Amino acid sequence: MATIRDVAKLAGVSVATVSRVLNQNGYVNKETEKRVKQAIEQLNYKPNEVARTLFKKTSRTIGLIVPDISNPFFPELVRAVEDVMNIYDYTVILCNSDEKGEKEKEYIDILKQRYVDGIILTTNQLTIGEVSKIDVPVVVLDRPLDHSLPSVIANNYEGARMATRHLYDIGCRRIAHIQGPLHVVNAVERFNGYRDEMKELGLWDEQLVFLGDYNLKLAKEVTLHALQTLSIDGIFAGNDVMAVGALKAAQQLDLDVPNDVAIIGYDNIPLSEMTTPELSTVSQPIYQMGAMAARLLVKKIEGQSIEQSQHKLPVQLIQRKSTMRE
Amino acid sequence: MATIRDVAKLAGVSVATVSRVLNQNGYVNKETEKRVKQAIEQLNYKPNEVARTLFKKTSRTIGLIVPDISNPFFPELVRAVEDVMNIYDYTVILCNSDEKGEKEKEYIDILKQRYVDGIILTTNQLTIGEVSKIDVPVVVLDRPLDHSLPSVIANNYEGARMATRHLYDIGCRRIAHIQGPLHVVNAVERFNGYRDEMKELGLWDEQLVFLGDYNLKLAKEVTLHALQTLSIDGIFAGNDVMAVGALKAAQQLDLDVPNDVAIIGYDNIPLSEMTTPELSTVSQPIYQMGAMAARLLVKKIEGQSIEQSQHKLPVQLIQRKSTMRE
DNA sequence: CTGAAAGCGCTAACAA
DNA sequence: TTGTTAGCGCTTTCAG
Numbered sequence: 001m002a003t004i005r006d007v008a009k010l011a012g013v014s015v016a017t018v019s020r021v022l023n024q025n026g027y028v029n030k031e032t033e034k035r036v037k038q039a040i041e042q043l044n045y046k047p048n049e050v051a052r053t054l055f056k057k058t059s060r061t062i063g064l065i066v067p068d069i070s071n072p073f074f075p076e077l078v079r080a081v082e083d084v085m086n087i088y089d090y091t092v093i094l095c096n097s098d099e100k101g102e103k104e105k106e107y108i109d110i111l112k113q114r115y116v117d118g119i120i121l122t123t124n125q126l127t128i129g130e131v132s133k134i135d136v137p138v139v140v141l142d143r144p145l146d147h148s149l150p151s152v153i154a155n156n157y158e159g160a161r162m163a164t165r166h167l168y169d170i171g172c173r174r175i176a177h178i179q180g181p182l183h184v185v186n187a188v189e190r191f192n193g194y195r196d197e198m199k200e201l202g203l204w205d206e207q208l209v210f211l212g213d214y215n216l217k218l219a220k221e222v223t224l225h226a227l228q229t230l231s232i233d234g235i236f237a238g239n240d241v242m243a244v245g246a247l248k249a250a251q252q253l254d255l256d257v258p259n260d261v262a263i264i265g266y267d268n269i270p271l272s273e274m275t276t277p278e279l280s281t282v283s284q285p286i287y288q289m290g291a292m293a294a295r296l297l298v299k300k301i302e303g304q305s306i307e308q309s310q311h312k313l314p315v316q317l318i319q320r321k322s323t324m325r326e
Numbered sequence: 327m328a329t330i331r332d333v334a335k336l337a338g339v340s341v342a343t344v345s346r347v348l349n350q351n352g353y354v355n356k357e358t359e360k361r362v363k364q365a366i367e368q369l370n371y372k373p374n375e376v377a378r379t380l381f382k383k384t385s386r387t388i389g390l391i392v393p394d395i396s397n398p399f400f401p402e403l404v405r406a407v408e409d410v411m412n413i414y415d416y417t418v419i420l421c422n423s424d425e426k427g428e429k430e431k432e433y434i435d436i437l438k439q440r441y442v443d444g445i446i447l448t449t450n451q452l453t454i455g456e457v458s459k460i461d462v463p464v465v466v467l468d469r470p471l472d473h474s475l476p477s478v479i480a481n482n483y484e485g486a487r488m489a490t491r492h493l494y495d496i497g498c499r500r501i502a503h504i505q506g507p508l509h510v511v512n513a514v515e516r517f518n519g520y521r522d523e524m525k526e527l528g529l530w531d532e533q534l535v536f537l538g539d540y541n542l543k544l545a546k547e548v549t550l551h552a553l554q555t556l557s558i559d560g561i562f563a564g565n566d567v568m569a570v571g572a573l574k575a576a577q578q579l580d581l582d583v584p585n586d587v588a589i590i591g592y593d594n595i596p597l598s599e600m601t602t603p604e605l606s607t608v609s610q611p612i613y614q615m616g617a618m619a620a621r622l623l624v625k626k627i628e629g630q631s632i633e634q635s636q637h638k639l640p641v642q643l644i645q646r647k648s649t650m651r652e
Numbered sequence: 653c654t655g656a657a658a659g660c661g662c663t664a665a666c667a668a
Numbered sequence: 669t670t671g672t673t674a675g676c677g678c679t680t681t682c683a684g
Contacts, residue, residue, distance in 0.1 A: 001438070003677060014655045019679055026680090027653050049439040050380045051677035055660050059376070061419075061440075070405045072596075075396045082395075082422055091436060093387075094420040096408055110417060112327070113375040114387075216600065244600045251602055270398075274542065274570045276577055276602050329661060340671045345663055352664090353669050377661035381676050 002043040011039035022047060053115050062297060063111035063119040065095045065104060071214070072241065072269045073286065074122075077141070080290025081120060088298050090117070099183070101125035108134055118297045124185050137300040141293040143185050150300060150309035152293040156186050159282040159315035160193025163236045163264045166280070166317055168201055170325050172234030172262055175203060176226055178212040178219050178246060180238035187214070190238050190266060208232070212242045219245030227253055233261055240265035240272045243279050247322065262323040277321030285313050328369040337365035348373060379441050388623060389437035389445040391421045391430060397540070398567065398595045399612065400448075403467070406616025407446060414624050416443070425509070427451035434460055444623045450511050463626040467619040469511050476626060476635035478619040482512050485608040485641035486519025489562045489590045492606070492643055494527055496651050498560030498588055501529060502552055504538040504545050504572060506564035513540070516564050516592060534558070538568045545571030553579055559587055566591035566598045569605050573648065588649045603647030611639050 004022075008015045013032055020026040021036045028036075039045070053059040064081055066074045082092050093116065095107040104123055111119060118137040128146040131138060140151040167175050177194045180187025191209070198204040207230065210222040219242035226232055227249060235250075237243035243265030250257050257263055257277055265272055268283035292311055299306055330348075334341045339358055346352040347362045354362075365371075379385040390407055392400045408418050419442065421433040430449055437445060444463040454472040457464060466477040493501045503520045506513025517535070524530040533556065536548040545568035552558055553575060561576075563569035569591030576583050583589055583603055591598055594609035618637055625632050 004679095005677080015678080016655060016657095016680080017653090020654090023679080029653060032654085046435055046439050048380075048441075048677050049436075050376060050385070050441050051660090052679080053660095054374075054376045054380050054662090054677080055679050057660075068405065069395070069408075070401045072398065072401070075398070075401050078420070079394065079396045079422060082420065091419055091421075091440070093417055094404070094408065095417075096405060109372055110375075113372050114417070115374075115376050248600075248602070270542075271597060271600060274574075274597060274601060276574070330663095331661080341662080342664085342671060342673095343669090346670090349663080355669060358670085374661050377676090378663080379676095380661085380678090381663050383676075 001048070002045040004045070004047065006043055007036065007039045007045050010043065011036045057115055058117050059115040060089055061091045061093060061114065061116050062301075063093045063095060063107065063116045064122075065097050065107055065119065066122045067099045068096050069094065072271055073239070073267055076269075076286045077122070077290040080287040081294045084291045084294035085298075090298070097123060097125070099123070099125055105130070112136060117301045120293050120297055124183060137297060139293045139297045139300065141289065147310060150296050150306060152289050152296065152311045152313065154284040154289065154313045154315050156189035156315075157193040157196075159266065159284070159317075160190040160236070161197040162315070162317045163266065163282050164194050164197040165201075166319070166323065167234035167236060167262055167264060168197075168203070170234075170258070170262060170323055173203060174205075174208065174230070174232045175234040175236060176208045176210060176223075176230070176232045178210050178222060178235065178237045178242050180212060180214045180242070182211070184214070187238050194236055212238060212245075214239050214241060216241050216245040216248070219243075220249045221245075223249035224252065227255065227261065235261060235263045237263065237265050240267045240269050240279060240281055243281070243322075244271065244275055247275060247277075247279070258321070258323050258325050262325065264323055268318055272318075273320070275322075277324075280320045280323040281318050283316045283318045285315075289313060327374070328371040330371070330373065332369055333362065333365045333371050336369065337362045383441055384443050385441040386415055387417045387419060387440065387442050388627075389419045389421060389433065389442045390448075391423050391433055391445065392448045393425045394422050395420065398597055399565070399593055402595075402612045403448070403616040406613040407620045410617045410620035411624075416624070423449060423451070425449070425451055431456070438462060443627045446619050446623055450509055463623060465619045465623045465626065468615065473636060476622050476632060478615050478622065478637045478639065480610040480615065480639045480641050482515035482641075483519040483522075485592065485610070485643075486516040486562070487523040488641070488643045489592065489608050490520050490523040491527075492645070492649060493560035493562060493588055493590060494523075494529070496560075496584070496588060496649055499529060500531075500534065500556070500558045501560040501562060502534045502536060502549075502556070502558045504536045504548060504561065504563045504568050506538060506540045506568070508537070510540070513564050520562055538564060538571075540565050540567060542567050542571040542574070545569075546575045547571075549575035550578065553581065553587065561587060561589045563589065563591050566593045566595050566605060566607055569607070569648075570597065570601055573601060573603075573605070584647070584649050584651050588651065590649055594644055598644075599646070601648075603650075606646045606649040607644050609642045609644045611641075615639060 097103045179191045212219045223246040265281040268281045272279040272281045423429045505517045538545045549572040591607040594607045598605040598607045
């Protein structure tokens with residue numbers, strides 16, 4: 001790898017001059033500029049980012065902390081962040097925290113040791129205090145922490161109400177809810193939306209609520225149990241993966257979906273279109289959320305004023321076969 | 327952020343001494359060591375990785391280049407790499423290349439500018455020459471390039487033969503293949519396995535081969551077309567996502583799977599268990615592959631001799647409902 | 653318009 | 669056993 005000194009030597013100028021043409025700052029003679037550029041070309045010189053970072057204390061790198069990339073909700077989010085960050089010439093360090101506060105803190109330290117310019121956080125485990133102590137620009141994605149931090153979230157509460165209401169509209173009266181883990185704020189908000197809508201419809205019954213963990217297996221088990229012990233004609237699952245679990249349970253009991261029991265999920269991940277029947281769901285604009293968080297972070301890093309820092313994106317009901325009754 | 331100078335000052339020693347206790351090299355008095363450690367503790371000092379990297383030319387960071395993290399095959403692979411790298415205290419920079427050679431080269435340059443210690447590559451676009459020019463340890467994952475580079479792959483050829491044979495064994499005689507994109511080596515090997523097995527069974531007919539792109543939509547379309555124009559009683563799809571497309575096509579035509587047409591996929595991603603009927607498939611040990619590639623890379627970075635550098639992992643036939651005929 | 657020199661925070665000789 | 673010094677590759681004053 002050629003260094004700036006090699007370029008300087010070849011062009012017959014000082015390193016300072018090379019640096020000036022590289023960063024387009026300061027004055028430099030057109031002629032010498034040309035010579036320098038030639039030398040750079042010739043040696044295929046690429047500036048050493050590490051040295052640059054050490055001096056400037058900015059690395060053109062950001063950290064992205066997600067619970068678990070294997071959870072099908074996150075790949076698209078991660079992809080969006082990467083795409084946008086690339087446009088602005090940032091590199092992305094990916095960290096899986098498994099929702100563990102300890103791991104998150106560790107990663108934050110590691111990221112800071114590398115002078116990352118910013119962090120996108122998808123987490124619930126850290127307290128507001130802990131997060132605001134991070135002296136690096138932070139954007140919170142998908143999971144609201146506090147109004148003092150820029151964040152991008154979808155309207156979980158409304159989405160849940162819409163889903164519940166939709167089941168009611170197609171004729172369901174005993175609507176169960178499989179909720180996500182209680183330590184995930186999203187899951188709680190979805191539950192709240194479900195509860196409030198059910199109360200408003202005069203259908204609320206706490207017996208109809210079952211605890212899931214956002215994974216298929218447990219959701220299938222609780223649904224199996226629910227369908228066998230209670231009369232249920234609709235299921236609102238806290239995410240699409242659990243909706244698939246519910247679907248499998250219904251199919252195992254030879255129930256017709258949607259006529260015996262209608263099912264709706266949440267997230268609109270690609271999976272929801274792959275089942276049979278295809279799953280109705282509440283669509284979150286996953287890619288947009290990631291892209292928006294990335295753009296917000298860039299703005300924060302570059303010190304631009306952020307006109308609006310709390311973004312709550314609208315969600316949309318997607319009706320598919322699993323709630324299309326004859 | 328405290329620096330090493332702050333620690334040295336507080337402990338009343340030179341920075342060299344602090345460095346010595348930090349890196350546990352050279353001699354240092356027990357007493358002073360204790361004082362230094364106390365100072366480190368007190369200031370919550372974390373060494374600046376950037377400065378360290380600049381000096382040592384090693385960053386405890388690796389690059390992981392995948393085609394597209396939103397492709398459901400990759401999250402688990404990425405997760406495995408991250409998990410293993412973390413054990414060895416490496417951080418992972420994630421890059422999506424979209425199978426574009428240009429993007430790959432760009433990323434490799436970026437990674438080298440950051441002194442990454444190694445790169446895991448999941449790609450076909452670069453030539454052997456280009457890859458071996460990278461003067462950073464490289465491990466090739468999932469897609470074989472050349473025998474001079476350490477690599478981890480699954481036995482695609484054998485897997486494809488197994489899948490084809492399995493369809494034959496359950497009674498299929500007109501077995502179609504939906505192949506993956508031709509620029510992906512994996513897809514070609516799977517096709518080769520299919521072709522050879524079909525020839526051996528005396529069933530080979532090139533009309534039965536359809537070109538897909540590893541995505542659902544096109545696979546569904548070609549299957550629709552295939553089922554309507556030819557008599558087909560079995561389909562071997564080049565990956566699970568395309569198998570879902572085939573399944574949807576069959577269901578749209580009111581064909582019974584597996585009795586009218588049996589379907590088998592490839593990869594054994596979580597999706598394959600989520601459809602109805604559940605998909606038979608050829609299981610690749612995805613997590614293991616990622617983990618093994620990561621361990622290989624660490625060994626290469628640390629200069630350990632690698633006893634065996636070509637790892638071809640066995641695959642396994644998973645029979646599920648989509649090929650269980652009555 | 654250009655060069656010399658200092659320094660980002662750390663590590664590794666080399667002396668003491 | 670410890671401190672002093674030079675330097676990783678770059679950028680930025682400060683003089684010229």
